Amino acid sequence: MATGINKKYVNSKNSITLNYNGKQSNDEIINKKRKFKFREVENYGDEPNNLLIHGDNLLGLEYLLNTLNLKGKIDLIYIDPPYGTNSIFKTRSDKIAYSDQLIEEEYIEFLRERIILMRELLSDKGSIYVHLDETMAFSIKIIMDEVFGRDNFRNWITRIKSSNKNTTRNRYGNIADYIMYYTKTKQYIWNRAYTDWNEETILKEYPNVEPKTNRRYKKVPIHAPGIRNGETAKEWRGLKPPPGKHWQYLPSKLDEFDAKGEIYWSKNGNPRRKVYLDNSKGIAVQDVWDLKDARHQSHKITGYPTEKNKLILDRIISSSSNEDSIVLDCFAGSGTTLVSAQEHKRKWIGMDSSSESITTIINRFEHGSSAMGDYVLNNKVEQQSFEFDNLNKNNSCFKLIEINK
Ligand SMILES: C[S@@+](CC[C@H](N)C(=O)[O-])C[C@H]1O[C@@H](n2cnc3c(N)ncnc32)[C@H](O)[C@@H]1O
Structure with missing residues (x-):
């Protein structure tokens, strides 16, 4: 009995591709010359050896590649882009932080174009982590296989994002999102992570x-x-x-x-x-991470929507980069990756197109974040009792650059 497809039609390990209207070729994306202007706005700290870029990350990535010549120089990229949810996200002070309204093929091509440029920036020992939920994760997995090669897929991490929900809908409670982990080659930075034993x-x-x-x-x-x-x-x-x-x-x-x-x-x-x-060094970390986002009133947060638990970034940065590495997050949001990179003594580059995000990041580096309960109780954003996310004093150390067409 015949089973499967005749081998002669299966031509390579990467033969499965995603086809949709408006898909550009890889070469077109890599060779396109995107016009942009940039302006150095301000230095925060005496030795600003990190970069915060305010603007569309497509231009920001082009700037890194063709103005700063960082091709092949970045060891770690983490992105937590919009998830294709067709919604608008507001801050705790009710300002629009960003809109997540690209859907279907427009969404896929938006992310694919950027992922292809990110691959150009990654060093040969580099890793990329893409954080998404179930809305677009499966389509983007195929794009990641196309761009990085299925051989370079390392893990599909299930992240428990919240406690069990008593959903009123007729379906199972939704408490997970996903992080895809790829490396550029097979020789990559890897510092195995462990958690402590419990009784x-x-x-x-x-x-x-x-x-x-x-x-x-x-x-x-x-x-x-x-x-x-x-x-x-x-x-x-x-x-x-x-x-x-x-x-x-x-x-x-x-x-x-x-x-x-x-x-x-x-x-x-x-x-x-x-x-x-x-x-024993502890229990080697597996591919299900119970690292929920802040919910408890005593947790420290910035007030920016979709802020991720910093422990996720602490784990990724210590496992997949070294002290001399450059870490990039071009969907930086509240700056969780940048703060974690700074604490781990990595160089970092952050980008975001939202002015609310840039204000939040500057504030987080200048003043730290504050307990979530304060927001709920006082309903205001300016807090007296900021606490630092383990950053030392003199933590401002970046150049702010504005980029646009
Ligand atoms: C899910 S949030 C990131 C949250 C972040 N991981 C954190 O812990 O705070 C996605 C971010 O992507 C930004 N963004 C969306 N499109 C962008 C673009 N084209 N260029 C730069 N940033 C973009 C949004 O402004 C938003 O801050």
């Missing part, structure tokens, strides 16, 4: 305690699948590896473990290695 997982994963030392440990096999012919196939302490397996370590190494008391011998003489909790 429940410790007891489950490391159930044993060594009486003499009180150290918690788990028992793991000392053999691995596969037949070998060398030392690891030989007898150790009178035991052969089980059929079809070999010792994971040379017998001399197993002797060392045993001498240090790191081999557990069961009653019937079965050896296992002790793996200690105090040698």
